[in-house]
Amino acid sequence: MYESSVKIRVRYSETDQMGYVYYGNYAAYYEVARVESLRNLGFAYKELEMQGVMMPVLENSTKFHRPARYDELLTIKVKIVSRPAVRIIFHYEIYNEENKLINTGETILAFVNMHSGRPCRPPQVMQDLFDPYFNG
Amino acid sequence: MYESSVKIRVRYSETDQMGYVYYGNYAAYYEVARVESLRNLGFAYKELEMQGVMMPVLENSTKFHRPARYDELLTIKVKIVSRPAVRIIFHYEIYNEENKLINTGETILAFVNMHSGRPCRPPQVMQDLFDPYFNG
Amino acid sequence: MYESSVKIRVRYSETDQMGYVYYGNYAAYYEVARVESLRNLGFAYKELEMQGVMMPVLENSTKFHRPARYDELLTIKVKIVSRPAVRIIFHYEIYNEENKLINTGETILAFVNMHSGRPCRPPQVMQDLFDPYFNG
Amino acid sequence: MYESSVKIRVRYSETDQMGYVYYGNYAAYYEVARVESLRNLGFAYKELEMQGVMMPVLENSTKFHRPARYDELLTIKVKIVSRPAVRIIFHYEIYNEENKLINTGETILAFVNMHSGRPCRPPQVMQDLFDPYFNG
Numbered sequence A, B, C, D: 001m002y003e004s005s006v007k008i009r010v011r012y013s014e015t016d017q018m019g020y021v022y023y024g025n026y027a028a029y030y031e032v033a034r035v036e037s038l039r040n041l042g043f044a045y046k047e048l049e050m051q052g053v054m055m056p057v058l059e060n061s062t063k064f065h066r067p068a069r070y071d072e073l074l075t076i077k078v079k080i081v082s083r084p085a086v087r088i089i090f091h092y093e094i095y096n097e098e099n100k101l102i103n104t105g106e107t108i109l110a111f112v113n114m115h116s117g118r119p120c121r122p123p124q125v126m127q128d129l130f131d132p133y134f135n136g
Helices: A023-041 A045-050 A124-133 B023-041 B045-050 B124-133 C023-041 C045-050 C124-133 D023-041 D045-050 D124-133
Strands: A002-009 A057-064 A073-080 A087-095 A101-110 B002-009 B057-064 B073-080 B087-095 B101-110 C002-009 C057-064 C073-080 C087-095 C101-110 D002-009 D057-064 D073-080 D087-095 D101-110
Touching (some): A023 A057, B002 B023, C023 C101, D023 D045, D023 D073, D023 D087
Antiparallel strands (some): B087 B101, C073 C087
16 A cells, blocks of 8 residues: 655635535545545656556545635645556545544546557656556 | 536536546536435435535446537436435436437445534435435 | 627536625636637538638636626626637636626637647638628 | 735636627626735735625726736736825736736725725724834
């Protein structure tokens, strides 16, 4: 299993008139969490696209336990439980500044070769970086 | 069962560098679909908040079957299958201009009294409007 | 001079915790207004990009006279005062449902050849469509 | 004069199909820059709203010199040139990772008492924090 943790501060633009973070903005938080967790691993998502591989989202689901509010510094815990193959699954838990769980979610993405449009395996360099976390 | 249909044209701001609608923007499409389907029924969501009731989202899930592209006129079919009580569940199917299914999703929302912060039933006027669709 | 008028309904996602449309969302409204005003003229912006021409924004400015609120049906009046050449300037006036002026703005865009990255003139078909409005 | 500097990493959600940061997203960057520059000064914007003062935007303008791209770590230099009274003016310069100037802008905001809806002066604590930068 690979785990990582990312902090995001809520922007004013992300609130709505209920005074909470708009429910649609969590998907962007998840994406930042994915990208930063890969960067923590040593891999830049940007490089992936430069190598002709993209990662379209297949499924995304979210449970909203408590609202997030403006200016809160949220902590997103990201987990990858099973070894990434043609698909990769990210699990998220978001905690507020009082360390209360406010949001849980999950995203399934595919690796797709941009030129052929076909599913593919993660690049070897990425597989090598994941290797120590999914052995045995 | 209550069914309704809503059209949304993809904005440039909603695309990302993959050339598709960013996956996080479907939640806003769903929200427009909910609001317009209620308006088609005869109910303005705005009135609900003015009456002191809000509808926070509890759960949201999405499957991405095909990408949506800039300027496409999407058709969102919205269904409410079971009679709304303290919760209401919306199901969505999004079709592109070639009538291909590109996206399916589901949102569970609560009715909450803004003053007490407690779950509540939908306002009577809303229940009356739903009544013909959930009888028998 | 070419004038056109476009209607946009404020989405919940576009409000912020002040209860107004977030100031950053007017740029997306302007873009919808530009695209729809060109469509009213007979030209699809999408076609432009397919022909290898893009229109990056050079300058944008906005004055916020009154707030816009959730669910309001806004009317955006769009004007092009001078004949588009390598640049095109759009002027906007946004009115709320009570016909009060809430927002004025202006955007300057360039026509750029995607392949060379160089400024270019609008495609001939677009120039022909503009012609009747800028003669004499 | 008060100056501050803020870093923002471009999110995937902020790009558009041209492959650049969507022009409408700079307003949110400016807002983050304002909030963080005030935090660097010792003042939380959140506190302002809690004290019943809000800061609606009156005017905003932007010049786009070069595109910003996905994952770039942008540096926003924020300046307040004249002592804030019932209005405050922020100037921005955004630099990319190669230290090239990509964007300049300016925002004029008012201080407004939420209860009366009338313009007001900044809270005393904020005036005191600004004092050393605008003396003489």
